[in-house]
Amino acid sequence: MAKQLIKGNEAIVKGAILAGCRFYFGYPITPASEIAEAAAYYMPLVGGTFLQGESEVASIQMLYGAASGGVRCMTASSSPGISLKQEGISYSAGSELPLVLIDIMRGGPGLGNIAPEQGDYNQMVKGGGHGNYKLIVLAPNCAQEMCDLTMLAFELADKYRNPAVILADGFIGQMMEPVEFPAPVTELPDKPWAIHVDKNDETRLICSIELEPEVLEAHNRHLQEKYAEAEKNEVRFEEYRIDGADFVLVGYGVVSRVLQTTVDLLRDQGHRVGLLRPITLWPFPGKRIVELTGSVNSFMVVELSNGQMVDDVRLAVNGKKPVHFYNRMGGMVPSPEEIADQAVKFLED
Amino acid sequence: MSEAVGLEKAKVVIREDECKGCNLCIEACPEDVLFEQKHLNRMGYHPAGYVGEGCSGCGYCFYQCPEPGAITVYKKGYVGEEVA
Amino acid sequence: MAEKVLTKAASFYDVYERKSGAHDVTHYCPGCGHGVLHKLIAEAIDDFGIRDQTIFISPVGCSVFAYYYFRVGNIQVAHGRAPAVATGIKRTHPESIVISYQGDGDLAAIGGNNILQAANRGEKITVFFINNAIYGMTGGQMAPTTLIGQRTTTTPRGRTVANEGFPLKMCELISTLESPIYVERVALTDPKNTSKVRRAVRKALRNQIENKGFSFVEVLSACPSGWKMTSVQAKQWMVDNLLPQFPLAVFKDVSKEIEPSERSKVVFSTENVNELLNIPSEENIRTDIPKPLTEHQNPRIILAGFGGQGILMLGLGLAQAGMQAGYHVSWIPSYGPEMRGGTANCHVILSEERIGSPTVSRPTVLVAMNLPSLEKFESQVEPGGLIIYDTSLINQSPKRKDVNVLGIPATEMADNLGNTRIANMIVLGAYIAYTGIMPKDVVVDALPIFIKHKKLIPLNVQAIEKGMAFVDKNNGHA
Incomplete structure (x- = not known):
């Protein structure tokens, strides 16, 4: 076995390149800058392009252009930068463009700080931009998943012609852990809808505008059908010591790592506690929670x-x-101890 | 005509239904052979018309007209199909 | 016989597939300049034979529906962002001919930075900037190029310098940049000026066909509806008002000095990708490392000191070697609220099980390289745990009696080796010797991975050995 001790942020870039991404457009921001830096280093080596845009607003629009041409492309930022990208995110969802966005969340609101937070859940999962769209949102909790889920994000983005997001926190981005890298993707999916430059006399159009209400409604219905399909197929979660649990902890990202230790502490104290960790924040593993509601006393x-x-x-x-x-x-x-103490209070209530 | 010598005289053809009556072609015509017609077209504009004689084929009207297909100018010696 | 007829270009669709409105006329108002510029562009695309390669970016503004007309690749984009989108498609498809077609609000107001930056990067695209000094589609509001005194729906008493500033002159601005190769302002007024527009359109496209660089053509254009006049009056108003404010000129043209070149295509390749990504290919995880005594198993380690002592590097070394020894490992640098001026710490976990929390709240091992670190973390150490501290810099012993303590004069020992910065590796040697967590050879194998300067490796090995020898001499294996 060959493993590499690597920062989560860098594992994202290597994963992206292994997934066939050769184009990165972004703007630096702590704690996501290592992603831009690694992309700046590696992309040209593999025949790709790294371009530092003039802003987050511009960078996401560069992706809009790149994705229109059918290539796999990505950007990364952190919370305030993601707020700026929301314009392009909505347009990309409207135009059904597959692209991958990384959000290494930091403290907010406003400039906040550079420490890890999870305050971007709503702006990514619920849609921070305008309109009736959804993003596929994946939440890694270790460096290995920073690589693996980035690769999956490219696959899902193409499969559903929709932006896909890696939503991680500063800890997962900054932490180093061993990663075993999978083999590179050598065949990229064909994208007949994309703007090609080698054929003509057919409508080659990427567009999010539609003035006719009935046509725009039909487009929105189409988007919702696509999302329903993703909800059916793409829910991913992980459970830890959930068998026989009557009290279930729920958390994602770095929190889920802390909760794993919390579960062990509480089990050692004799509590029947388990952990549910959503990996896809959208589609959300709500059905699994409904199932657990039958056997669990509280969450x-x-x-x-x-x-x-x-x-x-x-x-x-x-x-x-x-x-x-x-x-x-x-x-x-x-x-873990702090959470365990709190859990015991809830258990004793 | 057996030998293709083409059109003997230049001419301008205006598709009246594509004309928005802006009169820019009339204003630009150095030969003064275009005019505003009295009738209205399907969009409610007075379309430009050609008096039928005197076009030099300069193309000024074509390049002043904002509509891609409203004006066609045939120059002297043109051979080929003509727009309806 | 194309030269003998002037008619609708083949680069226009025969039928415009708009849902409402006629399918043979544009949506533009009578006398609008957009249609004329569209015709000149379509004619050039026809004549140059580039329809297959052309990608037309429709902006927000009256030309938002340009994609209904041009029989080319079309991307409709957000307000002002056309140059950024053009950058994205051109960088990924350098073989294409990308046209960014923008109005004055789009280009000079909301997208002002986007156009300046694309121009400054010298993106090999063609920009047509249609300037009619007003917002047309939204209904006649002020544009950044609206003239002083000009009445619009948002300057009902006329634009004033005091409130809105002066009209923006984009050609003048862009021609100050070094990258653009061609910047010209032309006007759709009389036939003579219109033929100059035609020449400028062709030149700007040819520059891109020949892969030369960024071309920018500002086209002054009439908006009879927005200006509330007839088409013929509007032409005269342009001559009387727009042209004095926006002089027609070639502001920059260095295109002749640039040799034409081939527009290349990006080829996707996965050749040597693992190697290029520096992904290890050889087996590097050992399975033959004996377990240490129970008390030293699964350590949760806090390493702390001040910046420059190589604390993060020490943690990295432990994690790298630990990984190669077959442990699950994690390393987190001082980050976020843990960060304090001048101090550095990191958390390292080596475990036989999958690691839960990567942050260490109750360390089983504390490595303290200065007094503030010892004072800060001593109380957190698990009973029965281990504190290693640098006696060269910390002149008091830990107060805890329920933990094991290893004092080592690491900085002095490092100084004796000729480099005080190697104290971290002395501590690493002491830690592995004291706990038996892994043998020296695993650490030595790991050194080249985390030590950048290869010639320092022998010194690092020496330091590790010194640390180990210190433990063997003073404490014996625990």
């Missing part, structure tokens, strides 16, 4: 935000069982 959602994913958990639980919430913000990451 506890932990987030590095004011409580964003907890809404989706509550929607799934639909009032049938208590859903507790514990959070830290501003870059504070709770320890």
Whole structure:
């Protein structure tokens, strides 16, 4: 076995290149800059292009152009930069362009700080831009997944002709862990819809405008059908010691790592506790939560935000069982012990 | 005509239904052979018309007209199909 | 016989597939300049035989529907972003001919930075900037090029310098940049000026066909509807008002000095990709490393000191070697709220099981390389854990009695080796010797991965050995 100790942010770039991505357009921001730096280093080596755009606003539009031409392309940023990209994200979803966006979340609102937070859940999962669209959102929790899920993001983006997102926090981006890199993708999917420059006399158009209400409605219906298909096929989650659990912790990203340790601590204390970790934040594993509602007494959602994913958990639980919430913000990451103490309080309530 | 010598005289053909009546062609015509017609076209504009004589084939009207297909200018010696 | 007839270009669709409106006329108002510029562009695309390769970027503005007319590749884009989108498609398809067609609000207001930056990068695209000093599609509001005194729906009393500033002169601005190769302002007024527009359109496209660089053509154009006059009056208004403010000129043209070249195509290749990505291919994980004593298994380590002591490097070395020894490992640098001026710390975990929390809240090992670090983290160490501290820099012993303590004069020992910065590797040697977590050869194997300067490796090996020898002499294997 050959492994490489590597930062999550760098694993993303290598994963992207292995997935066949040769074009990166981005604007630096802490704590995502290593992604731009690694792309700047590696892309030209593999015959690709790295371009630092004049802004996040421009960079996402460069992707819009690149994706229109059918290539695999990506950008990365962090929370305030993602806010700026929302214009292009909405246009890309409207024009059904497959592209990959990385968000290494930091503290907010506003300039906030550069510490890890999960305050971008809503702007990525619920749509920070205008219109009736969804993004495919994947939440890695280790360096290996930074690579693997980036590769998957390219695949899903092409499969559904939709932007796909890696939503990670500063910790997962900055942390180094061993990664075993998969083989490179050698055959890229054919994209007959893309703007090619070698054939003509057929409509070659990428466009998000449609003035006729009935036509735009039909387009929106088409998008929703596509999303329904993704909801059917693409839900991914991971469970830890969930068998026989009557109290289930729910968290994603770095929180899920902390929760894994919390589960062990609580199990050692005799509590029947398990962990559900959504890997796809959209489509959200709501069905699995509905199933668990039958056997579980209560849930506890932990987030590095004011409580964003907890809404989706509550929607799934639909009032049938208590859903507790514990959070830290501003870059504070709770320890396993801190969460365990809180869980015991909820358990004893 | 057996030998293709083409058109003996230049001429301009205006597709009246594509004309928006802006009169820029009339204004530009150095020979003063275009005019605003009295009738209205399907869009409600007074379309430009050609008096039928005197076109020099300079193309000024063509390049002043904003509509891609409203004006066609045939120069002297043109051989081939003509627009309807 | 094309030269004998002037008619609708083949680069226009025969039928415009707009859902509403007639299918044989454009949506433009009578007397609008857009249609004329469209004709000149379509004619050039026909004449140059580039229809297959042409990609036309439709902006937001009256020309938003240009894709209904041009029988080429079309991308409709967000307001002002055409140069960024053009950059994306041109960089990925350098063989294409990319036309960014933009109005004054799009190019000079909301997309002002986008056009300047694309021009400054010298993107090999052709920009047609149609300037009619007003927002047409949104209904006659002020544009950045609206004249002083000009009334629009958002300057109902006329534009004033005090409130809106002066009209922006884009050709003048862009021609100050070094990258653009051709910048000209032309006007769709009388036939003579219109033939200059035709020449400029062709030149700007030819520059791209010959792969020369960024060409920018500003086309002054009438908006009779927005200006509230007849088409014929509008032409005269341009001559009387627009031309004095926006003089017609070639502002820059160095295209003759540039040799034509082939427009290349990007070829996708996966050849040697793993090698280029520096992905290890040879087996590098050992499975034969004996377990240390129970008390030293699965260490959760905090390493702390001040910047420059190589704390992060020490952590990296431990993680790299630990990985090669077959452990699950994680390394997190001081980051976010942990970051303090001048201090550095990192968390390293080596584990036989999959690692949960990568942050260490209750370390089993603390490596303290200065006094503030010892004071800060001492209380967090698990009972029965281990504190390693640098006695060269810390003149007090840990207060805890329920942990193992290893004091080592690492900085002095490093100084004796001729380099105080090697103290971190002395500590690494001491740690592996004290705990037996992994043998020296694994660490030595790992050195070239995390030490950038290869000639420093022998010194690093020496330091590790010194650290190990210190433990063997003073403490014996634990």
